[in-house]
Amino acid sequence: xxxxxxxxxxxxxxxxxxxxxxxxxxxxxxxxxxxxxxxxxxxxxxxxxxxxxxxxxxxxxxxxxxxxxxxxxxxxxx
Numbered sequence: 001x002x003x004x005x006x007x008x009x010x011x012x013x014x015x016x017x018x019x020x021x022x023x024x025x026x027x028x029x030x031x032x033x034x035x036x037x038x039x040x041x042x043x044x045x046x047x048x049x050x051x052x053x054x055x056x057x058x059x060x061x062x063x064x065x066x067x068x069x070x071x072x073x074x075x076x077x078x
Contacts, residue, residue, distance in 0.1 A: 012056050019049055 032041025 015056075016053065019052055023049055 026045075030042050030045040032038065032045060036044065
């Protein structure tokens with residue numbers, strides 16, 4: 001079971017890297033919907049990225065078995 005958690009954490013790490021690259025690429029001019037005011041569109045874009053990061057973390061915290069694995073302990077220590 002721990003090997004599956006390892007794969008999940010690696011996938012989540014790759015997703016974090018993708019979010020970071022997306023943020024760095026568009027932080028000065030985020031892509032927004034055509035009908036959105038600029039400030040509201042920028043806020044909506046940033047919140048979407050935050051949600052993309054936070055949702056898996058909530059799932060990890062809810063599952064006590066994940067938090068006991070060596071992979072989680074090692075990743076949270078660094």
